Amino acid sequence: MQKTRQQLLEIYEILFQAFGPQHWWPGQSRFEIIVGAILTQNTNWSNVEKAIANIRAAGCLSPEKLYALEPEALETLIRPAGYFRLKAKRLRNFLQWLFDAYQGQLETLDEVETRRLREELLAISGVGPETADSILLYALDRPVFVVDTYTARIAVRHGLIEPEIGYDQLQYLFESALEPDVQRFNEFHALMVCIGKDFCKPKPKCAACPLNGLPHTIQE
């Protein structure tokens, strides 16, 4: 455990030195962050930006306005983000939960305990672990570590975990080794994505990866 902690802190320091603060999550409001979290599922962020710009231009970047849209109109706005029919449903599923359980008020979520909130988010069709945790960390400031495909690849390639480990176990690895620190978790995940985009493709492309200097890097 202590060894894992040291490895993780070492990785964090190298990434932070290499790339600097990432200023995540890009978004001007909690609601925009949540919309982005759903739209970015398996999708390049630049496509998500186009979709969010469409929603903003339509004056619909609030729970009330977005929920009031006809489903087809919502699909049209988010089309650039890909999977637009699916994601329109997922956004509406989230909004239905928000209005049914919390009167459409995001502030009300501040009263809810993190574990229970996570369970409720996961019960929404279209909100899986990464989306739920992104919402909790980046929109609701809860100390939850967000795991994604890059995090898993990096952890495997640096000998921290076995390839077959699941989301919850990988999250536990980080959360049990590090202090629950919203700002640190924020920056760590953002840095993982940053390095992942350039160096952690499915087919490894790691020649110039800043993490290569680590003694425990596994060559593929």
Added chain:
DNA sequence: GACCAGGCACATC
């Protein structure tokens, strides 16, 4: 043209 992107649900075995 192939590959990839800040996943998730569902069917099938």
Added chain:
DNA sequence: GATGTGCATGGT
């Protein structure tokens, strides 16, 4: 429980 498949646009 593991594995495969559909979902879709846009950049490299």
